[in-house]
Amino acid sequence: MLELDGLTRRFGAVVALDDLSFTVPEGQVFGFLGPNGAGKTTAMRAVLGISALDAGEIRWKGGPAAESRARFGYMPEERGLYPTMIVIEQLQYLAELRGMTAVDARAQSMAWLERLGVADRAADKLEALSLGNQQRVQLAAAFVHGPELLVLDEPFSGLDPVAIDSVSQVLHDQADAGTSVVFSSHQLDLVEHICNSVAIINRGRLVASGTVDELATEGPARLQVEVEGDGDGAWAKKLRGVEVVANGNGRLRLLLGPRTDAQRVLRAAEKAGAVRHFSYDRRRLSEVFREAVSR
Amino acid sequence: MNLMWLVARREIRERLRARSFRVATFISVAAVVAAIAIPASRGNSTATYDVGVVNAVSPAEVDAVKAVGPGVGVNLRVREVADAEQARAQLRDGRLDLVVVGTDEILTKRAPDQGDTGSRARLTAALNTTVRLQRALGRSPQAAVVLDALREPVAVRGVEPSDASTGQRVTAFFGVLMLFVFLQQYGTWVLMGVIEEKASRVVEVLLAAVPPRLLVAGKVVGIGAVALVQGMIVGATALIAAQATGAHVFEGSSRFAIAWTLVWFVLGYGLYSWVYAAIGSLVSRQADAQNAAFPVSIPVLVGYIAATSLLSGGDPSPFVRVLAFLPPTAPMVMPMLIGLGKVAVWEILVSMGLVAVTIALLTRVAGDIYARAILHSGQRLRLRQVLRRNFSAA
Structure with missing residues (x-):
């Protein structure tokens, strides 16, 4: 379990992290979300010990994270490896820096290149590879030493849909094998799809966190209703305790007040016309996000 | 680490x-x-030195000086000079490299450094030995006297203050x-x-x-x-x-x-x-x-x-x-x-x-x-x- 406890960090007058606390359970894929400049990268760097903290503590499995950092893997948002170094040697070097023997480092490097489909480029200089393949090598660099905790800053940016699928699969496999995976992303639909839990931060503070299911279902009940021949949803606007959030071609998305009964809404809809569609609605993660950061 | x-x-x-x-x-x-x-390829690889002899104690001394050259691996041009003053002047203007004054001293333009291993230093050392031997033989052919006399060094003096070679x-x-x-x-x-x-x-x-x-x-x-x-x-x-x-x-x-x-x-x-x-x-x-x-x-x-x-x-x-x-x-x-x-x-x-x-x-x-x-x-x-x-x- 990774615990961030009261992280605070100032850059001059800017407060990058403001008493930020949350917990990442073991063996999960965990989404770390927030608008640009919210402090995601600073928090991730702090976990890796690259960025200093003014206050707060980071713990891994109950102990100070500083003692376990050789078992963390990291992919920074701004990708970077030695352009002129040979791919396999580069990975081996990074694995050796994490304490692996030369033989193990070499074997694991090759295994990851194979797994990510770039084994045939192992003996090339990095700069000779296409950007997509460089990205795969970058991922391999984070995975190569078999970390217990993976911290990935925007791992999906710049990937095509096929690569996104394969990277998602790798992340899930790693989590199933017991690795905790924390990643940041702006692709909220993707996050919703592959994460167990998320934390959303804004201006250095935690504004929402929980499992994706919890976040999607918490708060007021939501309905989607479509009534034949009623394009503008006039019937719903008249109901007390019901708010029309959106209207997509006659399909209304409704937000119910705390004491509003869904059955009463159904009856009102039937009076208005033939009900073509009626369902309980989940909040999309993107909605949760917008709501959380606009508070 | x-x-x-x-x-x-x-x-x-x-x-x-x-x-x-x-x-x-x-x-x-x-x-x-x-x-x-x-x-190195342009210059003569064997150095040549001009050696003057002043107040030679005997013709044998001049011959002995001449004989030093091949042992050190340099060419020597040896000539007698009338007196020490002339010899000093010729040393200063470079016409002579070394001067042996009787069996008393050896003059050079600049006194050699200790630890110098160049041919000039080797030549000076060899001349020193030769002059000492001449001096010892001049005093007595007796072995004991020769050995004693050999222990007294011959002064090597530079006529100008020493400077880097x-x-x-x-x-x-x-x-x-x-x-x-x-x-x-x-x-x-x-x-x-x-x-x-x-x-x-x-x-x-x-x-x-x-x-x-x-x-x-x-x-x-x-x-x-x-x-x-x-x-x-x-x-x-x-x-x-x-x-x-x-x-x-x-x-x-x-x-x-x-x-x-x-x-x-x-x-x-x-x-x-x-x-x-x-x-x-x-x-x-x-x-x-x-x-x-x-x-x-x-x-x-x-x-x-x-x-x-x-x-x-x-x-x-x-x-x-x-x-x-x-x-x-x-x-x-x-x-x-x-x-x-x-x-x-x-x-x-x-x-x-x-x-x-x-x-x-x-x-x-x-x-x-x-x-x-x-x-x-x-x-x-x-x-x-x-x-x-x-x-x-x-």
Whole structure:
């Protein structure tokens, strides 16, 4: 379990992290979300010990994270490896820096290149590879030493849909094998799809966190209703305790007040016309996000 | 420590593999061989000395002097000179190289240094023995008397105050030239290496595994080791070339000239590499590197100019003496003074101590600057910004 406890960090007058606390359970894929400049990268760097903290503590499995950092893997948002170094040697070097023997480092490097489909480029200089393949090598660099905790800053940016699928699969496999995976992303639909839990931060503070299911279902009940021949949803606007959030071609998305009964809404809809569609609605993660950061 | 070694090892491997290293080594070696072999092949490889004899005790003495030449491996032109005054005058204007005055003393233009292994020093030593023997035989043929007399040395006097020989000067100049070139070249490697890691952003991946101070120390040590290897290759080439061509470049210079040059390279590199590393961390783009590094090249250049100014002879001015103790210029000026034999051992040790203390301070300050600035991207940082107490880019 990774615990961030009261992280605070100032850059001059800017407060990058403001008493930020949350917990990442073991063996999960965990989404770390927030608008640009919210402090995601600073928090991730702090976990890796690259960025200093003014206050707060980071713990891994109950102990100070500083003692376990050789078992963390990291992919920074701004990708970077030695352009002129040979791919396999580069990975081996990074694995050796994490304490692996030369033989193990070499074997694991090759295994990851194979797994990510770039084994045939192992003996090339990095700069000779296409950007997509460089990205795969970058991922391999984070995975190569078999970390217990993976911290990935925007791992999906710049990937095509096929690569996104394969990277998602790798992340899930790693989590199933017991690795905790924390990643940041702006692709909220993707996050919703592959994460167990998320934390959303804004201006250095935690504004929402929980499992994706919890976040999607918490708060007021939501309905989607479509009534034949009623394009503008006039019937719903008249109901007390019901708010029309959106209207997509006659399909209304409704937000119910705390004491509003869904059955009463159904009856009102039937009076208005033939009900073509009626369902309980989940909040999309993107909605949760917008709501959380606009508070 | 292990991490630093891994970082250094990568530097060594990558640098030795680079074409630029092989090309630079090849050019240095070729330049050294040319500098030594070309003058040697033009000049007569066997030196010729003019030796005057004044107040010869017997014709046998002149013959004995003539016989010294082949033993030492030089050609001698021996002639008798009327008196010591004339002999001194001819020594001064170069018509004579050595003068034997009876069995009392040997005159040279400048008294030879101890530790000098050149042919002139060997000739002087051999003449000394011969004259002593003549003197002993002149007193009595009895073995006991001869042996006693042999113990009394014959004075070797210079008619002018001693100064560095040409061989000493050439060796010292090459040493300082190599120092100048190497300090600039390998300092720039450190600079560009730091910038490469910063510009390619690989540094953030590395920092997740290696603390910044060890990362920069590994780079400095690795590149330094490569430089030392190249320096030793060039030094060994110089020695071998001099031996093979019978050149006189090293004649008259201290046997430790090359060792001193290497010692001062280590000190100079230790000093400048940290400065270059700190500067590299302030710069985000390779295009800014030259501008940022310019101020550092000034003391190196001043040291080089001051050092080479000593070659014209005479005693060093107080200004140059001060430069020999200032850590930024000492790595160039002090080896020149050592090479020319114009400095006492305690002075060398004091200067080395000052440089060592400065290096110790720099590792702290430059390490701090590096750690604070290396993750900062975008505009070039000013040193003042970085040194502010609460500055941090990460």
